Amino acid sequence: MSAAIANPxxxxxxxxxxxxxxxxxxxxxxxxxxxxxxxxxxSAYFHWDRQQWSGTGSLGxxxxxxxxxxxxxxxxxxPVVTPSEVADPTKSLYKxxxxxxxxxxxxxxxxxxxxxxxxxxxxxxxxxxxxxxxxPPNAVPGHNGVPDIPAGLQQxxxxxxxxxxxxxxxxxxxxxxxxxxxxxxxxRVAPNWNLLFLDPAVRNxxxxxxxxxFTIMRDGSVKNLRVSETSGNLSWDNSGxxxxxSSIPFAPLPSDWTAPEVSVLWDFPDIENR
Amino acid sequence: xxxxxRRFRICLLLASLPLAQTAFAQKEGxxxxxxxxGEVSQPRIAVADFGPRADNAKTHSAQFTQIxxxxxxxxxxxxxxxPSFYPTQSPTQPSELQxxxxxxxxxxxxxxAFGNLSExxxxxxxxxxxxxxxxxxxxxxxxxxxxxxxxxxxxxxxAHQFADEIINKLSGGLPSIASTQxxxxxxxxxxxEVWVMDYDGANQHPLTSLRTISLMPRWSPDASRIAFTCYQxxxxxxxxxxxxxxxxxxxVISFPRFPGTNSAAAWSPDGTQLIFSxxxxxxxxxxxxxxxxxxxxxxxxxTGGSTSPTWNPKTGQSVxxxxxxxxxxxxxxxxxxxxxxxxLDLPDKGYLIDPAWSPxxxxxxFSWRRPSGNxxxxxxxxxxxxxxxxxxxxxxxxxxxxxxDGRHLVFESTRAGQRQIWTxxxxxxxxxxxxxxxHNESPNWSPK
Numbered sequence: 001m002s003a004a005i006a007n008p009x010x011x012x013x014x015x016x017x018x019x020x021x022x023x024x025x026x027x028x029x030x031x032x033x034x035x036x037x038x039x040x041x042x043s044a045y046f047h048w049d050r051q052q053w054s055g056t057g058s059l060g061x062x063x064x065x066x067x068x069x070x071x072x073x074x075x076x077x078x079p080v081v082t083p084s085e086v087a088d089p090t091k092s093l094y095k096x097x098x099x100x101x102x103x104x105x106x107x108x109x110x111x112x113x114x115x116x117x118x119x120x121x122x123x124x125x126x127x128x129x130x131x132x133x134x135x136p137p138n139a140v141p142g143h144n145g146v147p148d149i150p151a152g153l154q155q156x157x158x159x160x161x162x163x164x165x166x167x168x169x170x171x172x173x174x175x176x177x178x179x180x181x182x183x184x185x186x187x188r189v190a191p192n193w194n195l196l197f198l199d200p201a202v203r204n205x206x207x208x209x210x211x212x213x214f215t216i217m218r219d220g221s222v223k224n225l226r227v228s229e230t231s232g233n234l235s236w237d238n239s240g241x242x243x244x245x246s247s248i249p250f251a252p253l254p255s256d257w258t259a260p261e262v263s264v265l266w267d268f269p270d271i272e273n274r
Numbered sequence: 275x276x277x278x279x280r281r282f283r284i285c286l287l288l289a290s291l292p293l294a295q296t297a298f299a300q301k302e303g304x305x306x307x308x309x310x311x312g313e314v315s316q317p318r319i320a321v322a323d324f325g326p327r328a329d330n331a332k333t334h335s336a337q338f339t340q341i342x343x344x345x346x347x348x349x350x351x352x353x354x355x356x357p358s359f360y361p362t363q364s365p366t367q368p369s370e371l372q373x374x375x376x377x378x379x380x381x382x383x384x385x386x387a388f389g390n391l392s393e394x395x396x397x398x399x400x401x402x403x404x405x406x407x408x409x410x411x412x413x414x415x416x417x418x419x420x421x422x423x424x425x426x427x428x429x430x431x432x433a434h435q436f437a438d439e440i441i442n443k444l445s446g447g448l449p450s451i452a453s454t455q456x457x458x459x460x461x462x463x464x465x466x467e468v469w470v471m472d473y474d475g476a477n478q479h480p481l482t483s484l485r486t487i488s489l490m491p492r493w494s495p496d497a498s499r500i501a502f503t504c505y506q507x508x509x510x511x512x513x514x515x516x517x518x519x520x521x522x523x524x525x526v527i528s529f530p531r532f533p534g535t536n537s538a539a540a541w542s543p544d545g546t547q548l549i550f551s552x553x554x555x556x557x558x559x560x561x562x563x564x565x566x567x568x569x570x571x572x573x574x575x576x577t578g579g580s581t582s583p584t585w586n587p588k589t590g591q592s593v594x595x596x597x598x599x600x601x602x603x604x605x606x607x608x609x610x611x612x613x614x615x616x617x618l619d620l621p622d623k624g625y626l627i628d629p630a631w632s633p634x635x636x637x638x639x640f641s642w643r644r645p646s647g648n649x650x651x652x653x654x655x656x657x658x659x660x661x662x663x664x665x666x667x668x669x670x671x672x673x674x675x676x677x678x679d680g681r682h683l684v685f686e687s688t689r690a691g692q693r694q695i696w697t698x699x700x701x702x703x704x705x706x707x708x709x710x711x712x713h714n715e716s717p718n719w720s721p722k
Contacts, residue, residue: 172305174303174304175305175306181446182307184446186307186446188448249447250447251445251447261303266306266308267306269310
């Protein structure tokens with residue numbers, strides 16, 4: 001370059017020639033260098049992108065590792081087994097014996113619960129009216145039946161079909177106000193009366209009949225569950241008790257019923273089927 | 275004579291005592307009912323078209339009516355009277371209800387649900403009643419007013435709540451499922467994620483987007499969390515781990531990771547413990563831990579793997595699980611502390627998998643591949659060992675899960691081609707397909 005400047009006239013054409021070729025060379029150089037710079041920038045940018053993609057949080061890490069090991073179906077791959085695994089079976093055999101000791105204790109508690117749930121001493125209330133107001137056919141004396149029947153109609157102890165009607169007249173305020181509740185309770189109990197658990201000798205009986213009495217509390221829980229009129233067969237009585245037991249809790253009492261509870265008598269089976 | 279008279283007076287006195295108690299009993303209230311030997315007929319209920327108070331309420335009142343009808347028809351305890359028999363004029367309030375029209379033999383309804391709907395730009399108000407039309411003196415069973423945003427989703431919620439109210443009252447105390455949800459696994463986005471939907475298949479949306487494999491979702495008893503199996507790295511090795519989704523927080527929360535393959539989490543009925551299957555000791559065995567996953571305690575010690583535990587929800591005392599310690603996968607029952615393992619014997623050979631206790635703790639649903647056929651859903655009473663087959667010759671049916679009312683089951687079936695989620699009544703009837711998009715499996719019904 002400095003040589004071209006030193007001798008201007010003579011080398012004008014030569015310089016021009018040199019300049020021309022130099023210019024071409026310069027242009028090529030600039031183009032090449034700029035494209036190279038663009039490439040570098042682009043690769044740097046691309047490289048940045050990839051780093052961001054893979055470097056963000058643990059999710060990226062998982063993806064990385066996932067790509068590597070998913071081909072190996074980790075589910076089937078057994079984990080590393082250390083020699084101590086061999087010792088485990090003997091340890092376990094040793095362990096198995098002590099846990100057996102608490103077993104009788106855990107079995108004992110359900111039995112205790114059962115006896116607690118049995119309403120052996122009837123509450124004073126039940127003595128007052130449960131025995132007397134719904135006239136159980138067992139009670140032969142007429143005066144027990146008389147108060148319930150305002151007209152003084154004498155009902156023979158056996159025909160409780162008539163008894164149902166009189167109950168409606170006598171104490172059935174709940175029954176007349178909430179027939180839907182009673183229908184719903186019947187629908188609740190019916191599938192729980194499991195005849196399969198009856199003693200095979202009486203399973204197909206058409207004459208056995210028992211009456212279960214209990215009280216439904218405001219929240220649907222039940223108290224004083226007992227056999228009010230026995231069928232004479234323990235298996236049949238127990239099936240009735242179990243049917244009510246399995247239906248607990250009943251639906252909560254209707255909100256506009258002011259009393260805290262309602263007493264119930266339940267026939268197994270329907271009186272009409274006798 | 276006077277002596278007799280005196281005795282008679284004494285008798286009268288004695289007789290009057292029970293009279294006083296009768297009056298007392300009347301105040302207390304009582305009723306007499308019975309259970310017959312025959313089948314109990316289902317009550318018939320009609321759902322009249324809910325009346326829109328203005329034109330802008332028409333779509334929502336039609337939507338409300340239809341959802342209530344669908345909920346009641348699928349409840350399994352009510353018979354919905356077909357709308358084609360309804361009288362032309364629908365009552366929109368109690369004064370318009372005419373009992374005779376509905377108890378007419380053509381309609382023969384015992385209960386009628388009716389009401390009206392009014393809508394503004396900011397609020398929808400629904401007045402809904404359910405009346406007993408067979409008892410003119412004691413009519414009203416349900417009377418509710420619902421107020422909320424005038425959106426489809428809100429009207430749907432109110433319809434489910436009203437159906438719940440009716441089912442609660444008419445079933446005599448059984449829980450109703452109209453507002454429950456089903457969690458399941460769907461691969462429609464490309465990876466298996468945990469999804470959730472309403473019990474009738476509406477409102478399907480994903481809960482997780484972990485982009486790994488998620489399996490076996492299980493609701494906690496208070497429906498606040500879902501435990502599931504997902505693949506996470508442990509010491510740079512990806513393995514199956516127990517993962518926890520918090521419904522309250524709306525995201526996956528942390529849970530300890532254990533070596534080996536960890537899956538099939540099952541909750542205790544009080545929600546304080548989890549049993550899961552883990553191969554941390556080499557062989558898949560059952561371990562119990564608390565809800566924070568601390569200090570898992572081993573419960574099973576045998577050759578062969580143990581998995582798919584299910585905890586008795588009523589007693590919390592026994593756990594049924596699947597083990598192949600006898601050669602092929604069979605059902606075993608043990609105490610919740612791992613003692614007293616017994617085999618649940620069945621009359622035929624075959625693979626027994628996916629046991630699920632019913633909410634009353636008396637029935638066990640499971641999937642059984644008998645030598646003659648493919649996988650079908652069965653229900654067994656463990657005490658009497660009686661079994662009932664619910665699905666017959668309709669694709670491959672697996673992974674049953676009970677609804678909280680103990681009357682419905684949700685399961686996965688290939689009867690429609692791809693694996694999809696289906697529901698049915700616990701007697702095998704009324705099978706409905708809930709999902710259609712992609713591959714859907716492993717359903718679990720929410721407890722409330």
